[in-house]
Amino acid sequence: MAWTLFDFVAAGVLLFGAGLTFVLLARMGNNTTYRVAVGVAVAAGLLLVWANMAVGLVGSEDNPANLLYGGVLAVALLGAFVARFRPLGMSNAMFAAALTYVVVTAIALFVWTPSGEVAEPQVHLVNVLVANGAFAAIWAISGVLFRRASATGSASNRQLA
Structure with missing residues (x-):
């Protein structure tokens, strides 16, 4: 994969934004479980955006159905x-x-009816379902x-900033 300057800048912004989000939100709770939960949630968001920009979650990254994941x-x-x-x-x-x-995912698969050149025969439905199921599981975790x-009684009255 030949990355352009834009790719490096986008990756830097995503990683910096995820790190900053984690630091700000992790301060909201006073126990380790809350902080781990924040980390998993931030990682889920980061992975969703990164995967969607890199390869797409349904079909290729150029598939407009991927915009639904916003x-x-x-x-x-x-x-x-x-x-x-x-x-x-x-x-x-x-x-x-x-x-x-x-x-x-269900809507995207219903709307996305691959045909012709965009059929992408290398993208199998099972792969799409398993990958998207794993991403949904991260949010559930x-x-x-x-x-x-x-x-366990995390502080509920702490404010951001």
Whole structure:
């Protein structure tokens, strides 16, 4: 793969943004489980964006159906803000993101009807389903960890900044 300057800049922005997001959100909780849950959620978001930009999650990176995955990030972010970053609400937001991921994959596969040159015979449906299932599972794991953090009494009154 021959990376251009844009590819390096995009990777740097994604990695820096993910690291900064983790640092800011990890301060919101006072236990290790909350911080691990934040790490898993940030990693899920980073992997979603990176994979979508690099190879695409349904078909190739040029497939417009891949734009639907922005909805997963929107659900996770909106849910986190509505929950005020409290562990139980964050858990619900991550479960909602996992469910959104599954729904978006189903919609993308329904909308994406490969034919002709874009059929991409090397992309098998099973591979797409397994990869997307793994990504959805990462969001769900984050939800489980946030649920566990809420049970262990993470600080719910801490504010960002």
